Amino acid sequence: MYIFSERLKDLRIENGYKQEEMANILNITTSAYGYYEQGRNEPSLEMVKKICMKFEVSADYLLGSINTPNHQVHYSVAEGLSLNEQELEVLEKMEELHLLKDISQEPIKNVERLHRYWEFIKKEIHEI
Structure with a gap:
């Protein structure tokens, strides 16, 4: 999940969000969100879907299967x-x-x- 946590952090920073803001958007605690970025916890599939929708990237990209954020599925x-x-x-x-x-x-x-x-x-x- 190292790639996931790195890409999640990169996407958050690229889009100008603080961890608190992302936590509010995803309706979770700031510490829960921080654990995703630290690789200490893994999100549910539903949470991965929410994150992908927010940043308009595919789950394949977020999870490290591909290196292209947006592709035709x-x-x-x-x-x-x-x-x-x-x-x-x-x-x-x-x-x-x-x-x-x-x-x-x-x-x-x-x-x-x-x-x-x-x-x-x-x-x-x-x-x-």
Whole structure:
């Protein structure tokens, strides 16, 4: 986690934040944040996600897998097919639709949920 703590500190300084400010942004104590930078504690996955979103970097960069802070993320889902994050979100919503069709309780609410998901999917596909 040495790379994580170093990159976290570098990003904080580059963006002009004090440790206290970052702790407030992440809704944690200043000492908890300081421990991340010192490498004494490791953040949860949810906290890594918050940090990445705040600094607009990928988790791959923050964790030291790559050296480029911002890169296009692709997920390989089948041979010769890769999806960006937006396309993956659409597929995840479609999977949720598939799961909803099996629910037999409260059919009216399920139809309303299906309709909302369908509208979301149409909008997302249109933007792609």
